[in-house]
Amino acid sequence: MDDLRRAIQHSSEDLPISATSALRANINLMNRLSTIRDQHHNESVINDLDLHECSSPDTILYRVLTPEPFSYEDALWDDLKAHLRVKEAFENPQNNAIHCGVPKPFNYIPKTNNTWWERNMSFFPTVHDSITLPAMTLASERTPPLPTIAREALINNQCAAEYRQFAAANPTNRDCLARKYLCRRHMKTTPSPNLTLRNFNLHLDQMIELKYPIGNLATAIGEALAVIHRLANVDAYDIEFVLGSETDSRYKHNVLSTLKPSSDQVVAMPMYTDIEHLLAVKSERHATRLWVFDFNLCHIWYQDTGINHPESLITHLVEAFSEDDPYYPLPLMENALEHGLWDMFSNSHIRKASEALQARDPRLACLPQKFIDGCLAGDGESPEGNWSWSP
Template sequence: MDQCESALVLKRADGLPDRSIENEANTHKHILSCIEASGDLHGSNAFGSSFYVNIPSHTAFLNPGAPTWGDILPRLPADSNPCQALVSERILPLPRAVRKLIVERFWNGPADKMDSIIDDKRNEHCLIRPYLGRRRTGANSTGGHGRSMLRSISLRNYPLHIDQMEALGLPTHEYASAMADALAFLLWVAEIDACDVEYVLARPRSGNASLGTHCFTGSSSLGPHALWVLDFDCCKPLPMTREGVHRAVERFWRNDPFYPNPDTKCEEDELLWEIFRGRFLDTSGKIMASKEDSRDMLDLPEQFIKRIIKTIGMYSKRVPTDSPT
């Protein structure tokens, strides 16, 4: 991604056959329209007591021949060319204090190199990927163990695992509830399969394109922050059928380990899954109750959860096929 204005970001097509920037633009706009139309859901407290889940605002979809490229190209690297691209709201990164915290806590490099990493321009756009579905094996984040031994560390889209979040005192239970709300919204309101979507923790933005009513403040480690959802280029419409549920479950397992899951190895992770499961079913039930002609859909959320439990270990992490399993 390339920043084209202080408040905007430009995402260019990467040319991979299973990804479409045009599909992302259309899906992105569809999700935003669903949020705008979901005022009744907010009023019914489906999301009204939850934490902010932000969706970046959509600005424009550009084709290679768009006149706007004349203004954009001078701001990009010299070898850049016009292409299909998506212009959207820039997610505001976490502050320097958070970069400092991550480097000091989880990087085992020489102390005299820390400031150069913290202040590296490439690390200024610090977003955290909350991996609520993965705990680092044998990691002891309370001491010097479990630190990265790499010569450097990237703070762009930094993956933070459950044990690391616990070590920092972050509100993992609140994250699980917010993520459950987000997934329920994508599946049953936007009716998309949530294929390969990404979740990040970043500074909050209230108002338009947001579910929930308040940001996370339970820990001073990150300061006020919110959950953001992005990257919709692999998403496709989801049939409100048994086959659709099977497809959504496959997407659930094949995504990066954002979601808590029932394949737990300790009591803490089992509790996190139960919080996610309970919140997902509660929010999904309220969504279904608000839909017209939803009689044939009422049990889809329960089918989804049961299918997740049934398919533990069935799917590997890769881009899924279109046919349900």
């Protein structure tokens, strides 16, 4: 299984494609998608999940998977199953304070859905040479990119002065998501005039230079991983944590509901105040937000496994943790700062996981601590073969 996972990771073309057409998710789509979780490919259900004649051009992300080899075609279906579990776990009322988002899954389109592809093929721009459409496709909410002020800070930090104007004007840099590497430090290089902020790797020392609250980040990632493990029952294998923005508040006719001003605030406004302008100003001040996505290599585990085979489960979860280690603080670090980040991560993970397990079989209560102990013991083998960070 591990060999297959690694083959999928390195051989598949899992590429993001933006539809140029205006597309909008049906508001009932999530409810209907939930009915197919953990079922086989039910064509009668899936064909009903159609995004045709929708609006919102920049809020939907399409991911397609190359059809060769054939055995890789299940990857996006696996992604959908795990994605739905994580989304439902994050929306559980007991997690109302979790500081991490997961994009909404909108649609799964098999290559055999001729009706959908006939309607929508023309909406797609030219794609990678290795992709042949129709193909297995997953549609989800596009993670909102970092706001302008954050992009400017990255450009000022990463670019020499003579390159900054060029980088700021580069339209691709508007699609900025920052991968947060809490266990890696950046290798200093000569500044490049071709800085790209799309899928930017932001290392620990860079976050320190930018005065980013890395302690809050370690805590948020620890909580998110706890919910993924204990409420979603997903192993979190090869998931990604990135920094983007809060979900965009777009104009939906009811401006007052979007802004939520109090009656006293409205009374204090000058007569004829342009309320819609206030909405536009607010939308330009997005807060940054941690997001998690990319579940195509994840597996779902079941409660009986945790009860009857806890050691095997812990070994597997620790292995998944070590495979994804750039995002997490690591244990047994000599540097005081990194040691402190591990403490914040592990403490928040145990606390949130214990909360998640309160309503479950009490025999599962020991698993969060066993997971952290396994990470400390290095039960899972990291890509570098040890717990040291790599530059």
